[in-house]
Structures are given as C-alpha cells and as structure tokens.
Amino acid sequence: MAKAFPLRNRALPDPYHGGVVSLAERSRAAWAAIAARFGGYGFVGPETPAFRCLSSACPVNCCRPFTVALDAEDLERFLRLSGLPVESVVECEGGVPVVLPLAEPYVLAREGGACRFLGADGRCTQYEARPTACRLYPYQVVFVDEGTGRLIAPSPERVREAMAALEGVGGVGTVPVLLFHRACPGFVGEPLGEVAWLRLLRDTLSLQFRRMFAEQPA
Structure with a gap:
C-alpha cells in the first residue's frame, strides 16, 4: 500500500485525514476548501457527465x-x-x-x-x-495547496507537482482541481469514470499550461 502523507494542518475537510485516498478524493476535498470562491464553476470528478457541444441546440452558445x-x-x-x-x-x-x-x-x-x-x-x-x-472551454484547472487548503498560483514547479499527482507519486503538495463552467449546458453524456476523468485532467493541464511545460528542463 502506498504511504500516507500527513497534512501540515487540518485545513482540508475529510476524507483527507486519516488514510490514503485517490486523486479524485484529494481533488474533491481541495474543491470543498475553495468552492465559495468559484460561484460560476463546479467540480469535475469521475461522476460528472461527459461534455458534448450542443451546437445549434445550445441555449447559451459560448x-x-x-x-x-x-x-x-x-x-x-x-x-x-x-x-x-x-x-x-x-x-x-x-x-x-x-x-x-x-x-x-x-x-x-x-x-x-x-x-x-x-x-x-x-x-x-x-x-x-x-x-x-x-x-479548453468549458474546463479549467486550478491548484490548491493541500497543507493549507488555499488556492496557489501556477508555476512550472507546481505544474510538475500536479502531473506527479496524476501519476500517483509525491506527497502532500499541489493538487490539481478540474472545474467546469456552470453556464454551459453541454454536460449531458454518461459519467466520465475514473480513466476518462484522469485523461481529461491530464489533457486540460497540458493545454492550459503548455507554456510552462515548454519552460521545464528536458
């Protein structure tokens, strides 16, 4: 079993404390700590319906x-x-x-x-x-410090930490949180599931922070 890394404080809510959890659970706990700041956005997890552009049937049309x-x-x-x-x-x-x-x-x-x-x-x-x-639309990724439960600005180092979290390595640090724009009505597909969610999170990270990936040493 993977090693559990204790938090520096108890800023983030359960299920964080007391055991090893999946990235989806870590991300969901981080979202709970910051959700009040993102009234126009919602959390994307494995249970979230897949997005499908409604084109001419869309009542919003971004x-x-x-x-x-x-x-x-x-x-x-x-x-x-x-x-x-x-x-x-x-x-x-x-x-x-x-x-x-x-x-x-x-x-x-x-x-x-x-x-x-x-x-x-x-x-x-x-x-x-x-x-x-x-x-990217209707998705975006934000970063949360697991030790404090606070939003943190992106940087090449934090992008690396977020990608490490996707691979299931590293300890307490930067956790990526995938969000969707609530105004978009296109979330009408089947639930993503764990594999598709991880792929979507990875793809969104890579695209949103592509310039920071370019800055990383080979």
Whole structure:
C-alpha cells in the first residue's frame, strides 16, 4: 500500500485525514476548501457527465457572449491552418492587429455579436484552427495547496507537482482541481469514470499550461 502523507494542518475537510485516498478524493476535498470562491464553476470528478457541444441546440452558445483572446502561438497556428489573412482572423485597426498589454494580446474577430467563425449551424467553421481558449472551454484547472487548503498560483514547479499527482507519486503538495463552467449546458453524456476523468485532467493541464511545460528542463 502506498504511504500516507500527513497534512501540515487540518485545513482540508475529510476524507483527507486519516488514510490514503485517490486523486479524485484529494481533488474533491481541495474543491470543498475553495468552492465559495468559484460561484460560476463546479467540480469535475469521475461522476460528472461527459461534455458534448450542443451546437445549434445550445441555449447559451459560448461563441456569442465571449470574446476570445489569443497568444502569438494561437495566432500563428490559426493563420497556418485556416489559410486566412491576419486581418480576417483577429481584431485589427488599419489592417494591423490590435495588440493588448496581456499575455494573450490578440482578440478573435467578431461580427454581429458573435465570433466571426460561428457557422449558421452553431458549429465552428475553423474548428481545427480554434485557439487554446476554445479548446479548453468549458474546463479549467486550478491548484490548491493541500497543507493549507488555499488556492496557489501556477508555476512550472507546481505544474510538475500536479502531473506527479496524476501519476500517483509525491506527497502532500499541489493538487490539481478540474472545474467546469456552470453556464454551459453541454454536460449531458454518461459519467466520465475514473480513466476518462484522469485523461481529461491530464489533457486540460497540458493545454492550459503548455507554456510552462515548454519552460521545464528536458
């Protein structure tokens, strides 16, 4: 049996204290400690229904209310896969992309109150080229310090700790918590189950923090 690692304090609720627990249980306990901060989000565990985009049947349609930010890698990929000129892809002024002082400085072009690439059938007309934000939605991962039960900022070291937790190694430290956006009505599939949940958590971590993975030593 794997070794149980005691917590530094009792910030996190049961079932944490008193034995070895699965990553799903660790993640659920961490979520209980931070849930009050995330009114618009819910916890994703093995019991959560799988997500399926409802496209034209969706009463919300995330492609309408949300403005999508891109970084340089997203933009390069979009231009390469779509074959479109930059002025057709992102918001521009005088044919020059608008650049904001942000980590993701570009904004995907919009028309008629929606993303320019939203088709009449409610599907993306540039699905393969879609930016990271679209690939992630409706999921995101946050990190919680197991010793304090507090949210912690991501860093390359914490990403490594989170990936180690996925592999079932390491002690008390950073636990990844997978969340879903409550406004999305697309959680209509069968329960994920343990294997699919772990895969989804791993894929979301890898995509959301891809730049930090690139910074890690070989």
